[in-house]
Amino acid sequence: MTLLPQSSTALKRPGRLRADLHGELLEELRDLIVEGELPAGSRVAERVLCERFGVSRTPLREALKVLAAEGLIELLPNRGARIARLTAEDIAQTLKVIGTLEALAGELACERLTADEVVEIRALHLEMLAHHARRDRPAYFKANQAIHRAIVAASGNTVLAQTYAGLSGRIRRARYAANLDLRRWDEAVAEHERILDALTARDGAQLARLLRTHLDNKSYALAAHSPEALA
Amino acid sequence: MTLLPQSSTALKRPGRLRADLHGELLEELRDLIVEGELPAGSRVAERVLCERFGVSRTPLREALKVLAAEGLIELLPNRGARIARLTAEDIAQTLKVIGTLEALAGELACERLTADEVVEIRALHLEMLAHHARRDRPAYFKANQAIHRAIVAASGNTVLAQTYAGLSGRIRRARYAANLDLRRWDEAVAEHERILDALTARDGAQLARLLRTHLDNKSYALAAHSPEALA
DNA sequence: TCGTCATTGATTGCATGCAAAAATTATAGT
DNA sequence: ACTATAATTTTTGCATGCAATCAATGACGA
Structure with missing residues (x-):
């Protein structure tokens, strides 16, 4: 028994x-x-x-x-x-690395983007705009993540994609919890507009620059506005 | 019992x-x-x-x-x-990411390098030159790694350092096994000379450029010269 | 001779058991 | 009452055991 x-x-x-x-x-x-x-x-x-x-x-x-x-x-x-308890410093450091990885991904992606991929990313972008218009933060967050993931995937570098996924996962909790203020939100959407332009034009250098500053801005907004979300 | x-x-x-x-x-x-x-x-x-x-x-x-x-x-x-069996593609992709990370590290490091750190890196560099003069590949390899690690550490970004260490570890086997030819070896040393210059001058943008191309060259040399080492 | 399938042996995946360490409670001394 | 120490309970770290799966060998039939 x-x-x-x-x-x-x-x-x-x-x-x-x-x-x-x-x-x-x-x-x-x-x-x-x-x-x-x-x-x-x-x-x-x-x-x-x-x-x-x-x-x-x-x-x-x-x-x-x-x-x-x-x-x-x-x-x-x-x-x-x-x-794990994430400090503001942890988040800032991670976003710095993620920004560099996304910049590289943008550069690489521009050299090999297929028309289909551009179409898909543009579609995701439009969905994201809809969520932004409705002020639907969770849905916006998801679409936003999907866009960044898609760009990274389009780089064709699986090591890059894995590394990116790992770092993203580590701070997703904090990013999810963080409520960006409306002004920063609008700015972010505007940045995404330019990101899509560079992507469509296959301007790798420009796309890299945009992605890096986009992430730097995100980092700044997170630290300034939602320090309590980091605990 | x-x-x-x-x-x-x-x-x-x-x-x-x-x-x-x-x-x-x-x-x-x-x-x-x-x-x-x-x-x-x-x-x-x-x-x-x-x-x-x-x-x-x-x-x-x-x-x-x-x-x-x-x-x-x-x-x-x-x-x-x-x-894990590393393909040439795996190595190339990993080196691409490592190159970007080192470039970021160089940029960050230039903003906060202490005099002591520069002295230490310069010392490592001189040791490396000695090993190069003696054509002592294992010792050169170790000193070389130490320099790159030191630069990454000097970035002050521990997330970056951890990510870098992880990716380095994944391909260390192949890098260790790869015998670079003498011409590429001399080139690499010359590149390190310029890297040290940029570091000393705290020229972050230049250092980033140098590190990125340094790694790109390493990738090219590895693929061209030691494909059998990748198995 | 060769291919198919059954049988045996080895190896993995997971559950459990035991001892060390930590956390908690009980007890004593001031 | 409060701290300090001892006893007890809980939890972790590792070793082992059992069953499922896989690999290897052999029997059988074509």
Whole structure:
């Protein structure tokens, strides 16, 4: 009765491949952190996460180690995990790097952009304008991210795209939480207009410049306006 | 006799803190891969690594997951780990990103370089020249890396430094294995001379340009001369 | 001889167990 | 009452065990 615990336990997640657990766990944990369900700085006990996801500690711990390597959480020796607390400095530094990566992506993209890609990015841009008109921040945020991701993807450099995704993920929480003020919002949209122009004209140098300053401005706005969102 | 296995086993590593195992394992595994002891593309069984390091599978697997997330190895579902095989394209893409990061680092560094840091980098540079004069490739390689790391560190941007370290680690194996030809070697040293000049003059824009082209040239040389080193 | 399928052995993925460390509570002394 | 120390509970870190999957070998039939 006490034996054969594995097959009799309620832990098993239904309809999932054995080897997919790790990837799935990572996804779900990342979501949990990014959505802010686990507040920054709070300690998370393995046990509660195990019950939350219905897995044992072994795969969960493997996922935690990966998240720690990615910088999403901190692992305190013998004291478990803690959601990484982002300082304003962390965000500023990360945005600086992201800005440079996007600038490179813009340069590379201009050398190989297909017409289809331009069409798609323009469509995303128009969607974003609609969300801006409605003052729908969450939808705007999503469309905005999609545009930047699309530009990075269009660079054709997968290492660049991966690195970008990693850094973006690290600060997505803060960016999501940050409410930009209306003036900065309008400015950002105007910048995006020029970004789209440079992209359409395949002007790599100009696009790189625009993306870099766009991110620098974002950094400034974030620090000036929403320091409390960084905790 | 068969019970109490933990305290009676020979597995225990002496003189090590309990919580340090993970970090140490990561280090040693990384070394093993970078030094090329585990050839690229080869599959590695958990078991042999366990015996090699004297640990059980649990901490080893945690380390493998992290290395996989870093891109040093690939995890095949149900079939263990394989040392990542770097294609020429992988290297080129990575060097492109590294070049951009170094350029940013140079720019930032010029704005905050202390006199001490310049002295230190100049010293490293002179050491590197000595190794070049002796045609001591391994020593040159080390000094060269140290200079680039120092510039990145001088940027004061830890996110940048971490990202840089991660990408560097991923391709260090290939860079180490690659023998640059003498002409390219001399060119590289000449480029470093100009890099040091820009650094001393705190000319950030120039330094950024130099670093970017320095890396672009490295990429070209690597692809042209040592494609076999990439496997 | 070759290809298909079954059987065996090895390896991975995950759950659990045990001991060390930390956190918490209880107890004693001032 | 309050701090300090001891006992207890909880949590973490690692080792091990079991079942699923994969790799290898052999039997069988064409």
